[in-house]
Amino acid sequence: MxxxxxxxxxxxxxxxxxxxxxxxxxxxxxxxxxxxxxxxxxxxxxxxxxxxxxxxxxxxxxxxxxxxxxxxxxxxxxxxxxxxxxxxxxxxxxxxxxxxxxxxxxxxxxxxxxxxxxxxxxxxxxxxxxxxxxxxxxxxxxxxxxxxxxxxxxxxxxxxxxxxxxxxxxxxxxxxxxxxxxxxxxxxxxxxxxxxxxxxxxxxxxxxxxxxxxxxxxxxxxxxxxxxxxxxxxxxxxxxxxxxxxxxxxxxxxxxxxxxxTLPVRMRQHQLNAAKVAEFLAGHDRVARVHYPGHPSHPQYELALRQMRGASGLLSFELDTRDLEQASRFVDALRVFRLGVSWGGYESLVFLPIIGAMHKAPEANWPSPGLVRIHVGLEDVADLIADLDQALRAL
Ligand SMILES: Cc1ncc(COP(=O)(O)O)c(C=O)c1O
The missing domain is CATH 3.40.640.10 (Type I PLP-dependent aspartate aminotransferase-like (Major domain))
Incomplete structure (x- = not known):
């Protein structure tokens, strides 16, 4: 050997x-x-x-x-x-x-x-x-x-x-x-x-x-x-x-x-991009809440700092609407983020968790239609933020 x-x-x-x-x-x-x-x-x-x-x-x-x-x-x-x-x-x-x-x-x-x-x-x-x-x-x-x-x-x-x-x-x-x-x-x-x-x-x-x-x-x-x-x-x-x-x-x-x-270099870029996207979303008036362990608004931020060395590219957020039609309008307006499950790839993806639940769970257990999950990819973060911005305006 x-x-x-x-x-x-x-x-x-x-x-x-x-x-x-x-x-x-x-x-x-x-x-x-x-x-x-x-x-x-x-x-x-x-x-x-x-x-x-x-x-x-x-x-x-x-x-x-x-x-x-x-x-x-x-x-x-x-x-x-x-x-x-x-x-x-x-x-x-x-x-x-x-x-x-x-x-x-x-x-x-x-x-x-x-x-x-x-x-x-x-x-x-x-x-x-x-x-x-x-x-x-x-x-x-x-x-x-x-x-x-x-x-x-x-x-x-x-x-x-x-x-x-x-x-x-x-x-x-x-x-x-x-x-x-x-x-x-x-x-x-x-x-x-x-x-x-x-x-x-x-x-x-x-x-x-x-x-x-x-x-x-x-x-x-x-x-x-x-x-x-x-x-x-x-x-x-x-x-x-x-x-x-x-x-x-x-x-x-x-x-x-x-x-x-290339995982370490990719992950560094996912982190940088996701942190900027989370900050943009947290400050947007059409976004009610951001779920990202790397953002101080996360209820377990202290624990995240203690047991993690940063957060990756996956996060979710709640639109200020619980209406599926409006949430769909937002998602369908995105041009760089593509609609699909999974995450962790080079590309930015968006998904509405309610789509996955609709045919599997009783309605009482469906997530809010306004809950959006995104994976922040390796594209230029200015393009990602501009894409989210224009789609939020379409709401
Ligand atoms: C957190 C998590 N664990 C496990 C899996 C299952 O992995 P696979 O799709 O490779 O079977 C997934 C898939 O989406 C996942 O999101």
Whole structure:
């Protein structure tokens, strides 16, 4: 093996550029080759027996391990400061595998009620088929998590900040409750990435990601990741990955590796642009309220300063109307922001959360029609503000 272990003392931009790479292992290729192979062949029966004896270290079949995927897992682990990483085909593949690795029939899960919809549905709906019960908590007060604990509680599921109203959980305080009761914790860190928040350092057991957001960064790939202690993550590699099979393809992993190299520079620009957009919106007379953890008007701004190193490009705000027709007029008038779900790409996007709720939830649970979510992309911020300004005037 030519590959030196990633040096954790390196700074983030250097880790993003180089961690996990070893060009001389691959004939000096500056970019790692894409090992587009499903299977690996052996020179002898003895070699095959050795490989099968330890599939975590040898290449046998790409559902278990692939060199391109491995390069990217090592880069991510170095960036996160985690012992181990496994990549998945999507954020939901990672999230469902992480949750399943923590629970058995008859267990109880406490989940933040602002968690990403399908993650919440998996915990509260799908798992109920197996006799697993769940309690939803607002999550902002650590005492609520303590109060929700039952003798059979095995997992706290967190997502901070949430991706709709950007609500935070106090990760150090909630994981302290979990540890006292011997309960596992999973945190979805997709909003911040490891650049802006380090859940493992705050006591979280497993960090999960939608890599389809900032890791890829170009809205052209689906991916997910689990990071955490080597033993725990390798157990998932032995149990959930081969059985559930939601693994990433080599090309998709390569796109994630390419995206990660520029994540620090992209994130700095998302932050600068989003801060200016939030300030503009907060001062606009057609905007009732801005939800952005990087803005002093956020009710948990102090906590954000304490546990995060800044806020990313995703924020939401409330128009001074609750009328869907008026909100639609605003959105349809936007020219640079495009209407669509997801976020974390280079481009600015806008979405009305009510669109997603209309066909899924009873009307009483719909968000306000005036609630607008935007992802602030990498375009010139003057163009983004001018676009929002002209569309607010169309209201
Ligand atoms: C916060 C959050 N977590 C997880 C996911 C799921 O990720 P994926 O779409 O990659 O399955 C999403 C997707 O939008 C998300 O917003």
């Amino acid at each position: 030519h590959r030196p272990a990633p040096d954790p003392s390196r700074r983030m931009d250097t880790l993003a550029a180089h961690a996990g790479d070893d060009p001389f292992r691959f004939m000096g290729a500056a970019a790692p080759p894409i090992f587009e192979t499903s299977t690996f062949v052996f020179q002898s029966v003895a070699d095959a027996i050795a490989a099968f004896a330890n599939e975590q270290e040898h290449y046998v079949y790409t559902r278990r391990r692939n060199p391109t995927v491995r390069v990217v897992e090592e880069k991510l682990a170095a960036m996160e400061g985690a012992e181990e990483c496994r990549l998945f085909a999507s954020g939901m593949a990672a999230i469902s595998a992480a949750i399943l690795s923590c629970v058995r029939a008859g267990d109880h899960v406490v989940c933040v009620d602002t968690a990403y919809g399908p993650a919440k549905a998996f915990i509260t709906g799908y798992l109920s088929r197996f006799g697993i019960t769940a309690t939803l908590v607002d999550g902002r007060d650590p005492a609520e998590w303590e109060a929700a604990v039952r003798p059979n509680t095995r997992l706290f599921y967190l997502e901070s900040p949430s991706s709709g109203l950007m609500k935070l959980q106090d990760l150090a305080a909630v994981t302290a409750v979990a540890r006292r009761h011997g309960i596992a914790t999973i945190c979805d860190n997709s909003y911040s990435t490891m650049l802006l928040q380090r859940p493992l350092e705050l006591g979280v057991d497993l960090v999960v990601y939608s890599g389809s957001k900032y890791f890829g960064g170009h809205s052209d790939v689906l991916a997910g990741a689990i990071l955490g202690p080597a033993e725990r993550v390798r157990q998932i590699g032995d149990a959930e990955i081969p059985l559930l099979g939601g693994v990433i393809g080599p090309f998709e992993a390569w796109l994630i590796g390419r995206g990660l190299r």
